[in-house]
Amino acid sequence: MDNENKSSNFLRSIILEDLREGKVEEIMTRFPPEPNGYLHIGHAKSICLNFGLADEFKGKTNLRFDDTNPVKEDTEYVESIKEDVKWLGFTWDNLFFASDYFAEMHKRAVLLIEKGKAYVCDLSAEEIRKSRGTLTEAGKESPYRNRSVEENLDLFERMRQGEFKDGEKVLRAKIDMGSPNINMRDPVLYRIAHATHHNTGDTWCIYPMYDYAHPLEDAIEGITHSICTLEFEDHRPLYDWVVRECEMEHVPHQYEFARLNMTNTVMSKRKLKQLVDEKVVDGWDDPRMPTISGLRRRGYTPEAIRNFAQAIGVARADSVVDSKMLEHFIREDLKLKVSRPMAVIRPLKVVITNYPEGQVEMLDADHNKENPEMGKRKIPFSREIYIEQEDFMEVPPPKYHRLYPGNEVRLMDAYFIRCEEVIKDDEGKIIEIRCTYDPETKSGTGFTGRKVKGTIHWVEATQAVPAEFRLYEPLIQDDGAEEEGKTFLDHINPNSLAIRQGFVEPYMKEAKPQDKFQFPRHGYFNVDPNYTTPESLVLNLIVSLKSSFVI
Numbered sequence: 001m002d003n004e005n006k007s008s009n010f011l012r013s014i015i016l017e018d019l020r021e022g023k024v025e026e027i028m029t030r031f032p033p034e035p036n037g038y039l040h041i042g043h044a045k046s047i048c049l050n051f052g053l054a055d056e057f058k059g060k061t062n063l064r065f066d067d068t069n070p071v072k073e074d075t076e077y078v079e080s081i082k083e084d085v086k087w088l089g090f091t092w093d094n095l096f097f098a099s100d101y102f103a104e105m106h107k108r109a110v111l112l113i114e115k116g117k118a119y120v121c122d123l124s125a126e127e128i129r130k131s132r133g134t135l136t137e138a139g140k141e142s143p144y145r146n147r148s149v150e151e152n153l154d155l156f157e158r159m160r161q162g163e164f165k166d167g168e169k170v171l172r173a174k175i176d177m178g179s180p181n182i183n184m185r186d187p188v189l190y191r192i193a194h195a196t197h198h199n200t201g202d203t204w205c206i207y208p209m210y211d212y213a214h215p216l217e218d219a220i221e222g223i224t225h226s227i228c229t230l231e232f233e234d235h236r237p238l239y240d241w242v243v244r245e246c247e248m249e250h251v252p253h254q255y256e257f258a259r260l261n262m263t264n265t266v267m268s269k270r271k272l273k274q275l276v277d278e279k280v281v282d283g284w285d286d287p288r289m290p291t292i293s294g295l296r297r298r299g300y301t302p303e304a305i306r307n308f309a310q311a312i313g314v315a316r317a318d319s320v321v322d323s324k325m326l327e328h329f330i331r332e333d334l335k336l337k338v339s340r341p342m343a344v345i346r347p348l349k350v351v352i353t354n355y356p357e358g359q360v361e362m363l364d365a366d367h368n369k370e371n372p373e374m375g376k377r378k379i380p381f382s383r384e385i386y387i388e389q390e391d392f393m394e395v396p397p398p399k400y401h402r403l404y405p406g407n408e409v410r411l412m413d414a415y416f417i418r419c420e421e422v423i424k425d426d427e428g429k430i431i432e433i434r435c436t437y438d439p440e441t442k443s444g445t446g447f448t449g450r451k452v453k454g455t456i457h458w459v460e461a462t463q464a465v466p467a468e469f470r471l472y473e474p475l476i477q478d479d480g481a482e483e484e485g486k487t488f489l490d491h492i493n494p495n496s497l498a499i500r501q502g503f504v505e506p507y508m509k510e511a512k513p514q515d516k517f518q519f520p521r522h523g524y525f526n527v528d529p530n531y532t533t534p535e536s537l538v539l540n541l542i543v544s545l546k547s548s549f550v551i
Contacts, residue, residue, distance in 0.1 A: 009313055011049075015057055015225065019253065024224040027059025030215070031085065031092075034066045035077035035198070037269040038284040038291045039084045041305070042260040048309035049257070050227060051090040062221055063092035067099050068213045069198040078198070080284070085294040089302045096221065097438070098213050099199040105158070105208045105216055108246040109171060109189060113152045117245050118189060119145055120155040121172045128170070132177075132185045139185040141176035149428045159192055162205045165191045166192050174213075175241065202250055215239040219248035226252045229259040230318065257314045264474035265290050271488055276380065280492060281475070287540045288475040288496050298472070299516050299526025299542035304330040327543045332518060334524050334542075339367040339374065342412065342457040343519040343539075345469045345502040347386040349461065352417060354436045355383040360401070360462070364444065365413040368518075377507050381414050385460035386503055388521075391456040392433055394422055401454035403433065409454040412520065416441040416452060457520045464503035467537040470528065471498040504537070511537060521545065 018024045029050040033039060039047075054061040063085060067073050085092065112118035121144045123131065133139035147155075171190035179185055189212040194205050208216075216239075218226045226239075233256045243251055259267070266272055272289065275281050284291050287298035295305065301543055308329045312321055361381045367374035387403070396404040403409050408418040415437045423432035441447050475496045476488065507516070513529035517539075524542040531538040 006065075010316065011053065011225075011227070011257070012056075014255065015053065018224070019057065026224070027054055028062070028222050028224045029054045029209050029227065030062040030223050032064045032066050032217070034069070034210075035074065035081060036069065036072040037077060037273055038080050038293055040053060040267060040269070040272065040292065041262065041265070041291045041295065042290075043084075043304050044088060044268050045260045045309045045312065046227070047085055047090060047227075048306055049089055051092075052310075053225065053227070059224075060093040061090070062071050062094045062096055062223070064096040064217060064221070065098065066210060066214060066217070067197070067199055068208050068210055070193060070195040070207065073198055075198050078317070080293060084296075087292070087296060087302055090306060094221070096217070097199050098208075098217050099197060101213075101217060101220055102200060102204055102208070104220060105213060106206075106418050107147065107154055109156070109208075109212075110188070111247065112155065112245060113156060113171075114149060114172065115245065116149060116174065118171055118173050119147050119152050120159070121145070121170050121186075122168070122189075124167060125169075126209040127172075128172075128188065132182055133177050135182070139182075141177050142172070142186065145186070156190075159190070159206050160204075162194065164192055166194055166398060166399070168192060171206075173238075173241070173245075175238075181233050181234060181237055183211070184241070187238060191306075199243055203462045203492065207215055211238055215242040215252070215254075216246060216248065218252040219243050219246075219250050222250050223252045226254045228254060228256055230256045230316075231259070232256060248269065252301070255416065256316075258316060258318045260312070261318065261320045262290070262326070263320060264323050264476045264478070266476055266488060274489075275442055275475075278489075287470070287528075296514075297377070297526075297529060299514075299524065300326075300334050301516075302328050304333040305512065307333065324547050327547055330524065330543050331545075331547075334518065336368065336371045337520050338516045338524070339377070339507075340369070340518045340520060341505040341507050342379070342468065343498045343502060343504045343517075343522060343525075344386045344388055344457070344459045344464075345471075345522060346394055347387040347459075347502050348389045348430070348433060350385050350387055350435055350458070351434045352383050352385070352435050353420070357383055359383070360432055360460070363413055363442075377505075378459040379413065379505055379507065380463050381411075382460050382462055385411070385458045386461055386464060387433075387456055387458045392419070392430070394430065401452075402456055403435075403454070407454075408452050409456050410441070410443070412455055412457045413443045414458070415439065416445070443501050457501045459505055461503075463506040465506055465509050465537060467502055467504045467508075467539055468502045468531070469502055469525070469539050469541070471500065471541045472496060472497075504539075516542070518545070 031050045051061045097103050121142045131140045170188045172186045175184045177185045190206050193207050236254050239254050285293035285297045362378045364376050365379050391402045405419050417435040417437045421434040426433050473496050477491045477493045511527050513527050515527045523544040525539040528538040528540050
């Protein structure tokens with residue numbers, strides 16, 4: 001990645017010191033997603049951080065799936081995560097699953113029992129929760145806490161053999177029910193789950209809890225810097241306890257950073273899954289979703305997301321990033337890369353009465369005026385064209401410089417036209433504008449005889465390609481704060497998707513899924529990979545042309 005994702009100073013300084021003092025010989029990081037949903041923009045930040053650190057310090061990064069909960073996990077999520085990491089431009093050095101280590105984790109759990117550091121508990125999940133106490137009140141010891149080592153070994157083996165039902169028993173660490181850190185109050189290490197695992201099938205019916213499995217995975221893989229978000233800061237003592245008491249040869253260290261929060265954006269996998277399950281959106285890759293697959297389908301590029309992640313950096317304090325900042329980076333990435341054909345989203349027909357009937361003229365137009373190296377394209381011009389409905393007003397307000405009766409405007413890359421007549425249907429709706437053109441005013445000829453204040457875009461009617469335009473606004477209004485009696489679903493924007501039927505230049509007839517364009521005045525658009533067919537062109541609005549956001 002050519003070191004394009006520099007980590008923030010506090011992490012860099014830690015790593016530099018560790019290397020300088022010889023605490024580590026090679027940096028080893030990991031990206032450890034749980035395969036229970038699709039990755040979102042917050043995960044993209046973590047991916048860029050972990051892979052970026054290893055790249056910067058010439059280390060390695062593992063992609064590791066924390067697949068310890070078979071009830072919620074699926075190979076669909078595994079494959080989508082691998083695709084997302086690759087698409088972002090990163091290559092992992094090793095691919096691992098937590099389930100690869102289930103036998104080793106079981107062995108270490110037996111060791112904890114033998115050391116008197118773990119016991120089998122018969123309390124239910126609710127009883128355990130109640131017995132853990134509060135931030136100001138110590139927890140209450142389980143009545144099963146002082147079982148003998150022999151009894152615990154026997155019960156744990158019987159759990160392993162499938163003798164007990166789900167929830168009937170758990171294995172808990174024996175630490176300190178009076179600890180000020182609730183995570184250290186005899187946390188659950190193993191639970192029973194008679195469920196088929198996507199990777200190990202029915203080999204196991206007991207599964208390690210995340211807080212037990214995760215530090216062991218890091219230790220087994222030789223991870224040097226285990227980077228996670230701030231909500232795991234209070235879990236760090238348990239992380240260190242597991243590594244120490246399980247007598248792991250390698251001792252990794254955990255470092256925390258602030259997770260990504262964005263305005264108008266849901267960043268909870270549980271809530272994102274709810275949007276999918278309740279069909280608020282049409283899947284994990286709905287272009288309104290902040291998932292990497294949704295951003296990809298909408299038209300965001302890996303470069304834009306990596307640059308965004310680099311710009312927001314890594315902080316120790318929680319903050320909220322304006323979603324317009326991400327939009328800024330996709331504009332910056334695309335503005336010199338994409339062609340700028342014309343598109344009419346709300347068509348209004350214009351007949352140029354003094355243009356020869358049956359004649360079609362081919363005009364020259366730049367692909368991208370800011371990048372002449374992209375060359376030129378041909379656009380047809382004839383007697384009938386489409387313009388935007390908003391570019392004509394029968395009774396215009398002051399300082400309206402577009403088309404109205406008696407006014408003259410320039411058609412972009414074409415001629416001056418003047419409105420002569422307005423045609424309406426029986427209900428008084430404007431259905432057609434009749435104009436005349438001045439053949440002396442052809443664009444590019446050097447005509448300076450007179451000037452007009454307005455220039456509008458257009459599409460020639462006989463060769464225009466029909467297109468569906470899917471226009472997006474933020475899915476969540478405000479920040480989706482959950483008020484009393486309401487959920488984030490009460491903040492869904494009813495105008496988050498608007499569908500329009502319009503036209504584009506014939507040049508776009510060959511457009512393929514994921515091709516990107518800038519349409520004058522409308523914004524940047526991406527050819528939708530799900531709905532586009534050889535007979536039907538569907539375009540997703542990526543982002544508008546301008547924003548008040550300043551980087």
